[in-house]
Each structure stands twice: as structure tokens, then as C-alpha cells.
Amino acid sequence: MILPSLTALFLGTQMIVAVADEVPKLDITATCRAESTQAPASTQACMKDEQSAHDQLLQEWANFASSDRVDCSQTTEAGGSSSYVELLTCLQLARDARKLPRN
Numbered sequence: 001m002i003l004p005s006l007t008a009l010f011l012g013t014q015m016i017v018a019v020a021d022e023v024p025k026l027d028i029t030a031t032c033r034a035e036s037t038q039a040p041a042s043t044q045a046c047m048k049d050e051q052s053a054h055d056q057l058l059q060e061w062a063n064f065a066s067s068d069r070v071d072c073s074q075t076t077e078a079g080g081s082s083s084y085v086e087l088l089t090c091l092q093l094a095r096d097a098r099k100l101p102r103n
Helices: 002-021 028-035 042-063 066-077 084-099
Strands: none
Touching: 028 042, 042 084, 066 084
């Protein structure tokens, strides 16, 4: 009974560490296509924004708290479409919230 619980805990921990170690791979093509059904030209603008956010995440990933990387990655990937812009915004907000005074 204890062994399966420990195994699940260990595997779950490994998954969290893996998520926190690198920028997740997101399907931005589907996201941009879904967002721009009314204006097909905006698909390219969306892809450009997503690529820019991805590049920034690659540069800054290690500077964000591991717990924030896990939380924001899970939040961003929940609900279907996912976005590097959304992930970056989540991480920046979490980072900035940590800097607020604790009164």
C-alpha cells in the first residue's frame, strides 16, 4: 500500500521538475488559428507575438521561481489552447507579486 503511494509521489515530483526545467512546447499554430478566425491576416501577427514571447521565455526561464514555472505552465496548458504570451505574462505577474511589500 505504501509502495504505490511513494511511487506515485516520486513520479509526480519528477514530472513537476521536468516541467520547471525547460520552457514547455506549446501548439501556438492552433491557438493563433482559433484566435484569428474572423481575420486571417491576424494569424501571422499572432504567430510573431507568440514566437517573440517564446524567445523571451528561453532567455529568462531560469530567472523565474520554479514553483511559478510549474503553476503558470499548468495554468497555461489547461483548457485547450495554450499561449507563450499567456505563459510569459503569468510568470511576470507572479515575479512582480513576489516583490510587493508584505504588509
